Amino acid sequence: xxxxxxxxxxxxxxxxxxxxxxxxxxxxxxxxxxxxxxxxxxxxxxxxxxxxxxxxxxxxxxxxxxxxxxxxxxxxxxxxxxxxxxxxxxxxxxxxxxxxxxxxxxxxxxxxxxxxxxxxxxxxxxxxxxxxxxxxxxxxxxxxxxxxxxxxxxxxxxxxxxxxxxxxxxxxxxxxxxxxxxxxxxxxxxxxxxxxxxxxxxxxxxxxxxxxxxxxxxxxxxxxxxxxxxxxxxxxxxxxxxxxxxxxxxxxxxxxxxxxxxxxxxxxxxxxxxxxxxxxxxxxxxxxxxxxxxxxxxxxxxxxxxxxxxxxxxxxxxxxxxxxxxxxxxxxxxxxxx
Amino acid sequence: xxxxxxxxxxxxxxxxxxxxxxxxxxxxxxxxxxxxxxxxxxxxxxxxxxxxxxxxxxxxxxxxxxxxxxxxxxxxxxxxxxxxxxxxxxxxxxxxxxxxxxxxxxxxxxxxxxxxxxxxxxxxxxxxxxxxxxxxxxxxxxxxxxxxxxxxxxxxxxxxxxxxxxxxxxxxxxxxxxxxxxxxxxxxxxxxxxxxxxxxxxxxxxxxxxxxxxxxxxxxxxxxxxxxxxxxxxxxxxxxxxxxxxxxxxxxxxxxxxxxxxxxxxxxxxxxxxxxxxxxxxxxxxxxxxxxxxxxxxxxxxxxxxxxxxxxxxxxxxxxxxxxxxxxxxxxxxxxxx
DNA sequence: GTGAAAGCGCTAACAA
DNA sequence: TTGTTAGCGCTTTCAC
Numbered sequence: 118x119x120x121x122x123x124x125x126x127x128x129x130x131x132x133x134x135x136x137x138x139x140x141x142x143x144x145x146x147x148x149x150x151x152x153x154x155x156x157x158x159x160x161x162x163x164x165x166x167x168x169x170x171x172x173x174x175x176x177x178x179x180x181x182x183x184x185x186x187x188x189x190x191x192x193x194x195x196x197x198x199x200x201x202x203x204x205x206x207x208x209x210x211x212x213x214x215x216x217x218x219x220x221x222x223x224x225x226x227x228x229x230x231x232x233x234x235x236x237x238x239x240x241x242x243x244x245x246x247x248x249x250x251x252x253x254x255x256x257x258x259x260x261x262x263x264x265x266x267x268x269x270x271x272x273x274x275x276x277x278x279x280x281x282x283x284x285x286x287x288x289x290x291x292x293x294x295x296x297x298x299x300x301x302x303x304x305x306x307x308x309x310x311x312x313x314x315x316x317x318x319x320x321x322x323x324x325x326x327x328x329x330x331x332x333x334x335x336x337x338x339x340x341x342x343x344x345x346x347x348x349x350x351x352x353x354x355x356x357x358x359x360x361x362x363x364x365x366x367x368x369x370x371x372x373x374x375x376x377x378x379x380x381x382x383x384x385x386x387x388x389x390x391x392x393x394x395x396x397x398x399x400x401x402x403x404x405x406x407x408x409x410x411x412x413x414x415x416x417x418x419x420x421x422x423x424x425x426x427x428x429x430x431x432x433x434x435x436x437x438x439x440x441x442x443x444x445x446x447x448x449x450x451x452x453x454x455x
Numbered sequence: 456x457x458x459x460x461x462x463x464x465x466x467x468x469x470x471x472x473x474x475x476x477x478x479x480x481x482x483x484x485x486x487x488x489x490x491x492x493x494x495x496x497x498x499x500x501x502x503x504x505x506x507x508x509x510x511x512x513x514x515x516x517x518x519x520x521x522x523x524x525x526x527x528x529x530x531x532x533x534x535x536x537x538x539x540x541x542x543x544x545x546x547x548x549x550x551x552x553x554x555x556x557x558x559x560x561x562x563x564x565x566x567x568x569x570x571x572x573x574x575x576x577x578x579x580x581x582x583x584x585x586x587x588x589x590x591x592x593x594x595x596x597x598x599x600x601x602x603x604x605x606x607x608x609x610x611x612x613x614x615x616x617x618x619x620x621x622x623x624x625x626x627x628x629x630x631x632x633x634x635x636x637x638x639x640x641x642x643x644x645x646x647x648x649x650x651x652x653x654x655x656x657x658x659x660x661x662x663x664x665x666x667x668x669x670x671x672x673x674x675x676x677x678x679x680x681x682x683x684x685x686x687x688x689x690x691x692x693x694x695x696x697x698x699x700x701x702x703x704x705x706x707x708x709x710x711x712x713x714x715x716x717x718x719x720x721x722x723x724x725x726x727x728x729x730x731x732x733x734x735x736x737x738x739x740x741x742x743x744x745x746x747x748x749x750x751x752x753x754x755x756x757x758x759x760x761x762x763x764x765x766x767x768x769x770x771x772x773x774x775x776x777x778x779x780x781x782x783x784x785x786x787x788x789x790x791x792x793x
Numbered sequence: 794g795t796g797a798a799a800g801c802g803c804t805a806a807c808a809a
Numbered sequence: 810t811t812g813t814t815a816g817c818g819c820t821t822t823c824a825c
Contacts, residue, residue: 123802125801125802125803126802126803127802127803135811135812136811136812136813137802137803137804137812138803138804138805138811138812138813138814139810139811139812141802141803141804141805142804142805142811145804149810149811150810150811151810151811154810154811168572168573168575169573169802169803170514170575170801170802170803171573171574171575171803172510172513172514172519172575172801172802172803173514173801173802173803173804173817174802174803174804175510175803175817176508176510176511176514176801176802176803176817176818176819177802177803177804177805177816177817178803178804178817179817181510190539191529191535191536191538191539191542192532192535192536192538192539192755194530194532194738197529197530197535198529198530200529200530200554201528201529201530201556204529204554204555204556205556208555208570213553213574214553214554215551215552215553216538216542216552216554217542217546218539218542218543232546234506235506235507235509236509236551237508237509237510374742378742399738400532400737400738400739401738401739401742401743404712404716404739404742404743405739405742405743405744406743406744417530461818463817463818463819464818464819465818473795473796474795474796474797475796475797475818475819475820476795476796476797476798476820476821477794477795477796479818479819479820479821480794480795480820480821483820487794487795488794488795489794489795492794492795507818507819508817508818508819509819510817510818510819511801511817511818511819511820512818512819512820513801513819514801514802514803514817514818514819515800515801515818515819515820515821516801516819516820517801
């Protein structure tokens with residue numbers, strides 16, 4: 118039931134008849150202060166209900182103990198689990214996390230990044246939007262030597278740490294799997310070419326095909342925004358081809374789901390008529406019927422590692438740690454749809 | 456390509472040969488400064504790449520412009536969409552949001568709340584954990600008159616604003632719907648009685664039954680933690696009853712899904728043998744087969760409104776606005792499972 | 794309409 | 810081992 122009057126180190130100091138700096142040091146467990154004094158001060162702090170003014174400390178120390186996060190959308194499972202990982206680690210280190218979403222819009226992303234910059238976050242973890250085709254806003258950080266770390270979707274022109282999964286190899290595995298299960302005509306619904314992840318997935322697809330001596334059928338490569346609607350349209354186009362595919366690697370689970378729904382309403386059997394594979398292992402993928410083959414990305418782990426990495430960098434801004442691209446393993450999950 | 460040297464109002468001041476206070480005022484569009492001076496200062500600020508030091512301003516002004524959020528888990532769709540709503544509104548008002556998750560553990564929740572308190576957030580939006588049976592940590596806020604707002608799951612002993620959906624009525628509607636479609640033996644898998652939401656859902660269930668003159672069958676009321684596993688076990692118990700139910704109102708979509716899976720592996724037809732209804736409209740609910748009847752909660756809107764409300768309160772701490780419980784409409788969505 | 798000066802609560806260089 | 814002192818960058822009273 119304590120009331121407003123905030124206790125400061127000066128209150129503690131005068132109460133104990135010592136100086137404020139001693140109080141400050143004692144509170145921070147500075148070894149220059151005798152254990153005895155430290156104990157006394159710390160106890161008094163508790164007794165008087167002292168809480169440090171982080172603002173003042175941060176102003177003095179010129180750090181905010183905050184890391185900024187920008188993701189396309191919070192409510193997508195992959196991103197929310199990544200955020201979960203970021204939060205969990207950051208909190209153990211006393212860092213706060215402020216989150217913002219770009220809605221996959223470049224202009225919104227620029228706005229987010231600028232706001233984080235103005236808020237003086239100590240570092241930024243970002244997964245760029247589908248539209249991001251330039252990097253001026255990102256340079257706000259890199260040019261000013263504020264740590265920046267990309268996860269999943271990165272901007273190739275900014276030198277920095279990155280945490281990704283091996284999209285190329287995953288795309289390769291998916292396609293190889295389709296080939297192995299007997300598909301002869303394999304199509305791919307790809308995402309925006311601006312993004313490394315989709316480019317890589319497509320690359321893996323192409324490599325697997327060419328290794329197997331299969332050429333990409335006419336019209337078998339669709340490039341879309343990977344929304345539900347675009348996915349459905351793209352899949353419809355594929356299935357209306359004179360020689361429709363018997364296996365489709367969809368750029369994400371959302372489009373795979375659209376494909377599934379298209380099949381349902383058009384009485385196509387999955388996987389008999391056409392085998393389907395998605396990407397991301399969204400929560401719904403395991404439970405739709407037929408369940409969706411997909412690639413599981415370790416969202417939580419990526420976030421956790423990202424936080425770990427960036428905090429390490431924040432705490433060693435002077436040390437010249439080389440930038441690193443960390444590739445986490447993803448896992449092909451074969452279910453009923455293929 | 457600007458470098459480290461941060462510009463301060465003093466730099467602007469000396470550059471323009473005016474005082475720092477004038478610069479400060481001009482930057483804040485204070486009408487005591489002539490329009491002309493304001494323009495000049497603001498332009499200079501841009502030219503010199505000035506960015507205000509929010510930390511210093513906040514220290515002075517004793518606000519952090521930050522609101523804290525505590526949810527059970529970020530990666531559950533309902534919560535991530537609520538957070539999305541909170542973020543969206545807060546950013547328009549220049550507020551930052553710091554998010555933490557309790558993992559439905561009281562001890563973790565206490566920790567989160569304490570951290571937010573120490574971080575001097577200007578207000579807190581919280582949906583309490585399944586274990587929260589006391590309110591000492593919450594009193595940290597309410598006793599110190601820091602605005603606190605509950606959404607969805609609230610603590611009844613703390614006086615404050617609340618934003619909820621009408622769980623009672625939703626539970627009633629679900630049950631009435633099951634009755635209407637011909638179910639005679641309706642069971643309910645309820646959640647922890649500690650939480651208003653589950654208590655209300657159960658209350659609605661009971662009321663609908665009693666109004667219809669149906670009594671609750673023996674063993675028809677299961678109280679669980681509503682996880683996938685507990686849901687499955689509870690549903691298995693129900694179906695092993697001598698007189699198993701022909702309609703089950705599951706406390707959330709997760710348990711409804713478990714039930715569905717149980718039915719699948721036990722060759723029970725849904726909804727013919729047993730009709731199923733869940734709660735929350737998780738992303739998977741619409742796409743499983745059979746698709747899941749459920750109640751849609753407006754997560755994003757709740758978050759948006761919560762942010763709006765708490766910011767209003769933060770900005771009028773002196774005004775005695777009465778506490779309010781805002782009930783948002785939820786919507787029964789009837790799908791194939793019932 | 795503008796300036797001088799004090800101070801938010803803390804840390805840290807320098808002294809003792 | 811402890812204290813003195815000087816700010817961090819901003820806002821704001823009070824004076825002119």
